[in-house]
Amino acid sequence: MERAPIRKGPFPGNIEPNLQDYAKVRAEFSWEAIRGELDGLPDNMGLNMAHEAVDRHATGPRAQKAAMRWLGKDGTVLSLSYCQLMEMSNRFANALRELGVAKGKRVFVLTGRIPPLYITALGTLKHLSVFCPLFSAFGPEPIYQRLARGDAKVLVTTEPLYGQKVAGLRTRLPGLKHILLTDAGDHTGSGVWSLEKLMCAVSPQYTIPPTDPEDMAILHFTSGTTGMPKGAVHVHDAVCTHYMTGKYVLDLHPDDVFWCTADPGWVTGTSYGIIAPLVCGVTSVVDESDFEPERWYRILEAEKVSVLYTAPTAIRRLMRMDMEPRRKVGLDQLRLIHSVGEPLNPEAVLWGQRVLGLPIHDNWWQTETGGIMIANFPSVDIRPGSMGLPVPGIEAAVAHRPDADTLVLIEAPNVQGELVLKVGWPSMFRGYLHEKERYRKCFAGGWYVTGDLVRRDEDGYFWFVGRADDVIKTSGQLVGPFEVERVLMEHPAVVEAAVIGKPHPMFGEVVKGFICLKTGIEPSDALRLEILGFARKRLGAVVAPKELQFHHNLPKNKAGKIMRRLLKAREMGLPEGDTSTLEGRE
Numbered sequence: 001m002e003r004a005p006i007r008k009g010p011f012p013g014n015i016e017p018n019l020q021d022y023a024k025v026r027a028e029f030s031w032e033a034i035r036g037e038l039d040g041l042p043d044n045m046g047l048n049m050a051h052e053a054v055d056r057h058a059t060g061p062r063a064q065k066a067a068m069r070w071l072g073k074d075g076t077v078l079s080l081s082y083c084q085l086m087e088m089s090n091r092f093a094n095a096l097r098e099l100g101v102a103k104g105k106r107v108f109v110l111t112g113r114i115p116p117l118y119i120t121a122l123g124t125l126k127h128l129s130v131f132c133p134l135f136s137a138f139g140p141e142p143i144y145q146r147l148a149r150g151d152a153k154v155l156v157t158t159e160p161l162y163g164q165k166v167a168g169l170r171t172r173l174p175g176l177k178h179i180l181l182t183d184a185g186d187h188t189g190s191g192v193w194s195l196e197k198l199m200c201a202v203s204p205q206y207t208i209p210p211t212d213p214e215d216m217a218i219l220h221f222t223s224g225t226t227g228m229p230k231g232a233v234h235v236h237d238a239v240c241t242h243y244m245t246g247k248y249v250l251d252l253h254p255d256d257v258f259w260c261t262a263d264p265g266w267v268t269g270t271s272y273g274i275i276a277p278l279v280c281g282v283t284s285v286v287d288e289s290d291f292e293p294e295r296w297y298r299i300l301e302a303e304k305v306s307v308l309y310t311a312p313t314a315i316r317r318l319m320r321m322d323m324e325p326r327r328k329v330g331l332d333q334l335r336l337i338h339s340v341g342e343p344l345n346p347e348a349v350l351w352g353q354r355v356l357g358l359p360i361h362d363n364w365w366q367t368e369t370g371g372i373m374i375a376n377f378p379s380v381d382i383r384p385g386s387m388g389l390p391v392p393g394i395e396a397a398v399a400h401r402p403d404a405d406t407l408v409l410i411e412a413p414n415v416q417g418e419l420v421l422k423v424g425w426p427s428m429f430r431g432y433l434h435e436k437e438r439y440r441k442c443f444a445g446g447w448y449v450t451g452d453l454v455r456r457d458e459d460g461y462f463w464f465v466g467r468a469d470d471v472i473k474t475s476g477q478l479v480g481p482f483e484v485e486r487v488l489m490e491h492p493a494v495v496e497a498a499v500i501g502k503p504h505p506m507f508g509e510v511v512k513g514f515i516c517l518k519t520g521i522e523p524s525d526a527l528r529l530e531i532l533g534f535a536r537k538r539l540g541a542v543v544a545p546k547e548l549q550f551h552h553n554l555p556k557n558k559a560g561k562i563m564r565r566l567l568k569a570r571e572m573g574l575p576e577g578d579t580s581t582l583e584g585r586e
């Protein structure tokens with residue numbers, strides 16, 4: 001059942017959105033004009049992400065403005081101005097130079113969300129080395145895989161993480177020359193350095209070398225929710241997408257306090273947890289702690305967060321608690337909430353409206369696209385459950401791919417097919433490191449094929465159906481898991497759902513659902529039958545789940561995405577494959 005659209009305006013705080021007329025902005029849009037809104041390096045020396053993020057503000061009227069508000073686990077709060085961030089990242093860039101780290105060399109970070117992570121990112125970009133973030137919760141094996149595949153030269157980490165997870169890998173990583181410890185007082189030899197000491201010994205001045213917008217900037221490993229890690233290569237030009245989407249989708253205004261809750265180990269935490277807010281010149285909040293509802297509400301209030309960017313998992317965990325925070329804490333300054341990473345069910349969008357006083361704006365993108373591609377905009381009506389409309393500068397379509405090199409675009413509305421994007425936007429990945437053929441296979445006829453199934457309605461809104469490889473074939477019919485999941489989540493007892501195809505001798509596959517219940521609701525056979533009946537009534541007998549299993553938590557990767565592949569492997573008694581990114585596993 002489709003929900004009524006949420007009409008837009010008047011806008012919270014009476015702040016007019018940067019994008020007021022979607023059709024007009026799209027029609028008049030050019031990436032050249034966006035580049036023109038950025039600075040570029042002095043004397044036409046190119047385009048550097050870190051210059052756009054920090055230096056251009058640090059040498060202008062925003063110099064003393066808080067660029068970052070870092071909230072430590074222990075209650076420490078550290079405010080860094082644009083000017084301070086410039087000096088610290090300059091020192092880091094100089095430290096790399098002192099160590100002889102050249103352009104294009106890979107600088108990995110394994111620290112958790114602490115200030116050196118952000119300084120490393122910006123300093124590395126200034127020095128034209130390549131920033132490669134890792135989740136600090138990874139265990140030694142996924143760390144090894146990524147350091148090895150990414151040709152790591154430098155690793156920035158902490159003493160405990162080094163001791164527990166990396167020291168034992170070093171003989172297998174001969175190319176890893178330098179370990180920079182964020183919390184060590186002194187250098188200890190064997191290429192193990194105190195980052196602080198290195199940074200104190202060098203100048204806070206640094207001139208960014210000429211930067212070709214096509215120079216490699218960031219390497220993001222993605223295992224998606226399906227296979228082994230791939231290293232997606234991004235270039236400095238991606239900053240144009242970060243800036244444009246920061247402006248038009250996140251709707252950042254100069255006085256905004258922005259909080260992206262994602263860890264930079266996941267692409268969202270880098271594109272929107274580091275680069276976009278700084279490029280847009282706002283104050284960016286970084287919380288070192290992991291998700292905890294009470295803490296989150298406290299931060300929103302204390303930091304006066306005005307724009308929040310988070311993920312469906314977190315939103316559903318807040319829903320699970322069924323709190324009514326707007327009555328308990330002052331969230332008056334909060335004016336926009338965005339979500340990414342997984343399908344956002346209509347109930348979640350409406351929950352935001354009801355409980356927080358603001359609908360949740362879903363948007364879609366992936367590691368390979370480098371930035372937001374499809375979005376719900378502050379000025380455009382929301383259709384709950386839809387990912388929204390393509391962002392300016394992006395042409396998105398629905399297609400069939402009968403063979404590897406052929407793509408047939410589907411013009412008719414509401415037909416399911418693969419989401420494809422016209423090649424050529426600045427943050428498009430430029431390769432999978434060392435995997436040319438795999439990269440080539442992602443393209444056909446001038447389009448990038450995303451691997452997601454969608455449909456587009458008659459007004460151009462995109463609706464997520466599922467990952468192409470998660471689609472279920474039951475009784476000859478194709479079923480997108482999300483179609484079923486969103487209905488399960490409409491049941492008042494259900495807060496999270498995942499659906500897989502379970503092999504069946506007669507039907508090919510049958511739909512099996514896994515659900516988490518709201519806090520305080522106990523699983524029972526009666527409830528199972530009730531939910532099965534509820535789904536059957538809405539979806540019909542073929543599409544509705546035949547089996548339903550209660551779970552306390554669904555398996556998720558470290559970015560919070562449900563691992564359907566794992567549920568399926570477990571269901572079939574097959575090997576679980578790569579589980580190195582599974583949440584809660586070392």
Ligand code: AMP
Pocket residue numbers: 222224225267339340341342343344362363364365366367368387450451452464466467559
């Ligand atoms: P990653 O590259 O790890 O960020 O994963 C990208 C994938 O997450 C996409 O290809 C989608 O399958 C899924 N995804 C991201 N955002 C959304 C969204 N708003 N709705 C549905 N799926 C999403």
